[in-house]
Amino acid sequence: MLAWDGLSHRYAGGAEMAYADFLLPAGRHLLLRGVSGSGKSTLLALLAGLLRVQQGLLSVAGTELQTMNPRALDAWRGATLGVVPQRLHLSDALTVAENLALPALAAGQSADTARAAELLAALDIADLAGRRPHQLSVGQAQRVALARALMRRPRLLLADEPSASLDDEHALHMLALLLTTAAREGCTLIIASHDGRVIDALGDRDDVTELVLPGRTLDGRPTGGSSDRTTLWASGVTR
Numbered sequence: 001m002l003a004w005d006g007l008s009h010r011y012a013g014g015a016e017m018a019y020a021d022f023l024l025p026a027g028r029h030l031l032l033r034g035v036s037g038s039g040k041s042t043l044l045a046l047l048a049g050l051l052r053v054q055q056g057l058l059s060v061a062g063t064e065l066q067t068m069n070p071r072a073l074d075a076w077r078g079a080t081l082g083v084v085p086q087r088l089h090l091s092d093a094l095t096v097a098e099n100l101a102l103p104a105l106a107a108g109q110s111a112d113t114a115r116a117a118e119l120l121a122a123l124d125i126a127d128l129a130g131r132r133p134h135q136l137s138v139g140q141a142q143r144v145a146l147a148r149a150l151m152r153r154p155r156l157l158l159a160d161e162p163s164a165s166l167d168d169e170h171a172l173h174m175l176a177l178l179l180t181t182a183a184r185e186g187c188t189l190i191i192a193s194h195d196g197r198v199i200d201a202l203g204d205r206d207d208v209t210e211l212v213l214p215g216r217t218l219d220g221r222p223t224g225g226s227s228d229r230t231t232l233w234a235s236g237v238t239r
């Protein structure tokens with residue numbers, strides 16, 4: 001489902017960040033961990049085709065991203081990936097139903113209202129379709145953002161720090177929702193988080209592979225860590 005080999009990225013004027021080779025087998029979800037600056041967001045952007053692969057091989061859902069030009073990447077991303085951003089980015093100027101339709105309309109396509117209705121019902125928020133996001137609770141807004149990410153039946157669902165700024169109840173609720181939704185939709189979850197609550201909740205599941213990125217020095221080199229984590233990093237294989 002997900003694999004990289006010799007992958008590295010360098011921002012303009014920055015140091016090269018190398019990622020140890022990794023393979024996520026089909027049927028497993030990924031929990032991506034690492035301290036601030038370890039390169040989680042950069043890796044997510046590479047996986048989502050938002051950053052071009054500069055060096056190495058990166059295969060996502062059967063597609064070799066290093067071979068693709070920006071236009072092909074855009075089309076691939078729309079058809080393959082759903083993203084639940086850290087800040088939900090729902091438009092208060094639009095109703096819930098319109099928020100779900102917006103990505104398709106922005107891409108010049110017609111909105112799939114049947115799919116929107118199906119998702120709102122599956123996420124128990126069918127009665128909120130006419131409301132605006134500021135009229136929703138935190139948990140309801142999360143469900144809307146999740147529904148929006150699922151509109152095009154993605155094979156991969158990316159969630160960047162899904163529990164950030166949520167209290168315990170909402171954080172665990174969001175996580176449970178991601179897992180049940182991924183199971184129902186048959187998609188792979190990629191969750192980036194350094195939240196202990198998320199790590200505790202996902203760490204022992206046998207359908208979740210945990211990848212811990214090492215901290216980095218300012219010149220991009222990996223720093224140490226516990227021996228366990230160093231092994232994970234060195235082998236790219238996780239429990």
Ligand SMILES: Nc1ncnc2c1ncn2[C@@H]1O[C@H](COP(=O)(O)OP(=O)(O)OP(=O)(O)O)[C@@H](O)[C@H]1O
Nearest residue numbers: 011012014017034035036037038039040041042043
């Ligand atoms: N657009 C950019 N231009 C230059 N350097 C960048 C850019 N984005 C990130 N970096 C650098 O790349 C390194 C990795 O950043 P990245 O955002 O991927 O880490 P992260 O693990 O997601 O951190 P955090 O948990 O704080 O969000 C950092 O040293 C950061 O300063």
